[in-house]
Amino acid sequence: MMKHIRYILLFLMVLCGCTPRITNRVVYVSENLKIEKLSAHLFMHTSYLDSEDFGKVPCNGMLYQNNNEVIIFDTPVTAVASQELIHWVGDKDIKALVATHFHEDCVGGLEVFHKNGVPSYANRLTIRLADQSGNPKPRYPFEKKMEFQIGAENVIAQYAGQGHTVDNSIGYIRSEKALFGGCLIKAMGAGEGNLQDANIEAWPKTVVKLKEDFPNLEIVIPGHGNNGGKELLDYTVQLFTEQ
Numbered sequence: 567m568m569k570h571i572r573y574i575l576l577f578l579m580v581l582c583g584c585t586p587r588i589t590n591r592v593v594y595v596s597e598n599l600k601i602e603k604l605s606a607h608l609f610m611h612t613s614y615l616d617s618e619d620f621g622k623v624p625c626n627g628m629l630y631q632n633n634n635e636v637i638i639f640d641t642p643v644t645a646v647a648s649q650e651l652i653h654w655v656g657d658k659d660i661k662a663l664v665a666t667h668f669h670e671d672c673v674g675g676l677e678v679f680h681k682n683g684v685p686s687y688a689n690r691l692t693i694r695l696a697d698q699s700g701n702p703k704p705r706y707p708f709e710k711k712m713e714f715q716i717g718a719e720n721v722i723a724q725y726a727g728q729g730h731t732v733d734n735s736i737g738y739i740r741s742e743k744a745l746f747g748g749c750l751i752k753a754m755g756a757g758e759g760n761l762q763d764a765n766i767e768a769w770p771k772t773v774v775k776l777k778e779d780f781p782n783l784e785i786v787i788p789g790h791g792n793n794g795g796k797e798l799l800d801y802t803v804q805l806f807t808e809q
Contacts, residue, residue, distance in 0.1 A: 590793070594654050598647040601654060607632050607719075608742050610787050611651055613642035615671050619760070625671040628746035628787050629655075630739055632717025636660045638684075639723075639737040639746045640789075641675035648675025652682050660684045662714050664723045665704045666735045666748035668695035669763075671789065676702035687712060689725045691733040724779075726750055727772035728765040729806075730789070736776065744785040745776070752802045753791025769806040773799050 590610070594601040600612045609629040617623050627640035629651075636658050642648045652660070663679045665672045665688040673696055676686060688696075688704035696703035711724045722738040730749040737746035749759070750772065776799060783796040
C-alpha cells in the first residue's frame with residue numbers, strides 16, 4: 567500500500583509541474599564515468615559501484631566551475647573513474663574535493679585526488695569514520711559549515727545531520743539554487759537503499775531542516791539516480807516518515 571502511495575505522489579508531482587525542466591546534457595561518457603551538464607557552471611558526475619546487495623550502482627557527485635576554478639563533491643567510486651574526471655577538468659584549478667560521508671561511493675577515488683595535489687575536506691566525524699572503516703580519509707576537517715570561494719561565487723559545505731549515515735554533509739551553491747544532497751536525498755521513486763549505518767528516525771527530520779535552510783532550491787542532486795528539484799526532498803521525507 568505504502569509503495570503505491572509513493573508512486574501516486576510521484577505521478578501527481580509530475581502532473582502538476584512540480585518537477586523543474588532541467589535538461590541534462592552528457593558531455594563525457596566512458597564505461598567508468600559519465601558527466602552531465604546541468605547549467606553553464608554545474609555538472610553531475612556518475613560512476614559505478616559493484617555491490618553484492620544492489621548490483622552495479624550508479625553513484626553521483628557534483629562539480630561546479632567558475633572562472634577557471636573548480637570544486638567537486640564526492641569522488642567517483644574508483645581510481646580509474648577519478649583520474650578520468652581529473653583529466654576532463656584539464657588545466658582548471660581544482661580548489662577542493664569535499665566528501666559528504668565516509669562510504670566508498672564518496673571517498674573511493676580520494677587517493678587519486680591527493681596524488682594530483684587536490685586538497686580534500688570533510689566534516690570531522692566523516693574523517694574519523696572513514697579512518698575507522700579503512701576507507702580513504704579526507705585531510706582537512708570542518709565542523710558545522712565551511713565556505714569556499716570558487717571563482718566569483720561562494721560554495722557551502724555543511725553538516726546536515728543524521729540520516730543515511732550519522733555524518734551526512736551537503737553542498738550548496740546559492741547562485742545556482744543547487745543542492746548536492748548525496749545519499750541523504752533519494753531520487754524520485756527510489757527505495758530505501760543501504761540502511762547499514764542509517765538513523766531512520768532522524769532521517770526525515772534532517773531533510774525537513776534542509777528544506778527550511780534552503781527554501782529556494784531549483785536543482786537537487788541525489789547520491790544515486792536522476793537529479794530533480796526540491797520535490798526530491800519531499801519524497802525523501804515521505805519515504806522515511808512511513809517507517
